[in-house]
Amino acid sequence: MRIVLVATLLLALLAAPVGGWAQSAAPTGETMAPSPHESDRLVPIVVGIGAVAGVVAFNVLALGVGALPGGFAYGAGAVVPAEMSVAMSRVYAVASAVGGSWIAYYLYAPSAAADPGAPVNARLAAVGAGAVLGVFAFNLFADPLGTVPLAGGPLAPVPFATALGSRLIAAATAASGALAAGWSYGQLTGRPIDLGYWKALALGALGGVAVGNLLTGGSLGVLPYYVGAGAETAGAAASTALQEGSRVVVVGAGVFGTWAADWWYGHQTAPAR
Numbered sequence: 001m002r003i004v005l006v007a008t009l010l011l012a013l014l015a016a017p018v019g020g021w022a023q024s025a026a027p028t029g030e031t032m033a034p035s036p037h038e039s040d041r042l043v044p045i046v047v048g049i050g051a052v053a054g055v056v057a058f059n060v061l062a063l064g065v066g067a068l069p070g071g072f073a074y075g076a077g078a079v080v081p082a083e084m085s086v087a088m089s090r091v092y093a094v095a096s097a098v099g100g101s102w103i104a105y106y107l108y109a110p111s112a113a114a115d116p117g118a119p120v121n122a123r124l125a126a127v128g129a130g131a132v133l134g135v136f137a138f139n140l141f142a143d144p145l146g147t148v149p150l151a152g153g154p155l156a157p158v159p160f161a162t163a164l165g166s167r168l169i170a171a172a173t174a175a176s177g178a179l180a181a182g183w184s185y186g187q188l189t190g191r192p193i194d195l196g197y198w199k200a201l202a203l204g205a206l207g208g209v210a211v212g213n214l215l216t217g218g219s220l221g222v223l224p225y226y227v228g229a230g231a232e233t234a235g236a237a238a239s240t241a242l243q244e245g246s247r248v249v250v251v252g253a254g255v256f257g258t259w260a261a262d263w264w265y266g267h268q269t270a271p272a273r
Helices: 002-024 043-063 082-107 122-145 160-189 195-217 242-269
Strands: none
Touching: 043 082, 043 160, 082 122, 082 160, 082 242, 122 242, 160 195, 160 242, 195 242
């Protein structure tokens, strides 16, 4: 029953950009053609790789290879600490969101003119929906492999504060990696990005996750940025199954944050009438 419900939701999300957002991008008398850089179809790949690289780099630099999926540094029977399991979950959340956003972009994101009066840029709307879809799909198909697949051992209980803080780390590192990759690619190709707009999206994603934490956990959480941080936040320990929902929350909240930032930035830069 659970699989049927989730599959139905996935199909609904998959169909949504075709019936709604793609139509909102049709010319309506006042349209805006995409800039040459926006029409570069390699940009999503570069930015997505940057987002994943940002999360992976933070995990390795702050926690070591034990914070990467694959069971690195864990022997038989070893328990994976809370801060390590949420670190692995961050990689899965961002990677699956990137994969879903790539599919949505290349299938549904409009390549023609867009309606500047739409609440959210149609291309960004499709990419965001694909990101959420990607995380749902990962949770569904990876469920038989455990809450955090390839963790290398049984997982220690994850305190709520640790899970909430991990969401902030995921948003900050993925956004930073994506921003750095987009800027670097723009410099290499001679088509610089609108840095102000991209910064707004990055801050919007982080802000969205912060609001999501307050709504779902009542606090911003404690950042699990060093080995042993999970033990420091021990208290109201949750089931490790919390991480499946946490992956959805962090990506969904981040997506809504970028949509809000897109709307805000558009109103700030719109010419006065």
